[in-house]
Amino acid sequence: MNPFLARGDRLGLYLASWLAVGGLLASAVARPGGFTWGQALVVLVPVTLVYGFVCLSSWYVCRATPLRARSGSSLLTNIGGASIVASGFWLLLGQGWARLLSGVPALDAAPALYARDRVLLFTVGVLLYVLATAVHYTVIAVEQSRAAERRALELQLLAREAELKTLRAQIDPHFLFNCLHSISALTGSDPAAARRMCLLLGEFLRTSVKLGAQDRIPFSEELALAERYLEIERVRFGPRLTIDRVVEDGVGACAVPALLLQPLVENAVTHGVSHLVDGGTVRLEARRTDGGLTVAVENRCDPDRPKRPRTGVGLQNVRKRLAAQYGGEAALRVDESAERFRVELRLPWAGE
């Protein structure tokens, strides 16, 4: 919709400027001895106002001829053609109005005004149309930049939200309740193990809260958190869960977004090993690759596992966070076969 028709206040301002144009025009054609300013006003102002509406059509010209996409010549042809047609219409309209007014005794000479200043009025009509086009281009540009600003803001909000969601989802209530139940079980049979589990869980919770508040952390801290998590799960799952850790020396110094590895390890247990009757291994790999850090989490999984749409949420969050933090410089790759699930993260190397 035309930006002037869309809002009442804009339309008012627009028509007021056309009223002023009408007034100026009247004073330009008024001559001592010929037409008075008052007479010229009556002849010209109504037609000018109608022409104001006609000039709203330049919005379509602007839409059809975007400034950036078109060459100068096509711009000139489109706008020139439209303004000549519009101005022709405005002249005809004026002449019709003048003929109508000639019935009124004081204005019987109105058609003569048009006969005399035909060329002048036509030229003014063309110029006014071109001016209206320029105004429309400006308004459209302003609106586009506002929309772009809004979109950028929305994207920023989305990224922030995605981060918050991962943090909230971080400590899965299911995990917590199960841990408490394991502790309750151990209290009867093996109090020392119960105490150890309490300490592990306490440390895990404290570290996740602390790391969650930070932006970037050394990879060594992220790795330690993931390992603590696996240690707790090993108490729950017993011999069903084994861990295979292949971590290159020196990778711990790389700065990484906090709590990026944690959801991957959690997925490997909750969607992978926990569905296996005989259990399986979670393999954690980290190595330095040219210019970056490659981290992989791999687990065995049940080949007959029912496909659950939920499993993708954690991965999607990680993907969104990578995109928000690194743009195209980081990558997440998922390799899935019947019995194996592997997620590989590639991050650009960042020092402290």
Add this chain to the structure above:
Amino acid sequence: MSEQTTKIRAVIVDDEELARSVLREFLAGRPDVEVVAECANGFEAVRAVTELKPDLLFLDIQMPKLDGFEVLELIGSEVAVIFVTAYDEFALRAFEVHAVDYLLKPFGAERLAESLDRAKSRLGRRASLPVKALVSTARPKEGPAQRVLVRDGPRVHVVPVDKLDYVQAQDDYVCLHSEGKAFLKEQTLAELETTLDPGRFVRIHRSYLLNVERLARVEPYGKDSRVAILADGTRLPVSRSGYARLSELL
């Protein structure tokens, strides 16, 4: 003044050893309950129910291979069940709706005692679980089934839908044909049909449901009917309305 009754024979089903041990410990203090088996997965649970005919099942929901609800579907309402879960909002809602007893991990001996009292009164009244209604409320609709579970006495067969060729109705049973083997399941063909992908399984006849991926061709048979020939040479009758459904899909 309750008389000395026979002990309740209970089975504990949970994939975590620690979770089983806490129930075992609590139940050891109860003279009215005897734990006759412990199962680490759903297959063992079905076997234990068949062979031991227990009175009561403590059934964990999140388990590998067969979850608690799948076990319930397989054993039907022949045993009283107390569900055990840590956290599952869909399951909890279903339990509330159908007034089913459940224990939330972690739980104590007192809470367990309440559940046992309720279970005893249910056993006395021979009240059974509304299995189908419960399972359908507990599971968020997740699209067509990926596999069909068949109970064969103490054993459970998992038939992946990808490997299902066709299904034949036999009175109150369906006969599932998969890779040259046949499995009998207590279910009507109409019931099974609603759980499968309608873009893949077509009712070609009152008694036959066909996986269209197995269809080689359709030939006329007699003056008014047709026969479907599968890739492995099997011939199945196609009714007039079945042919209409088949042509609509292809």
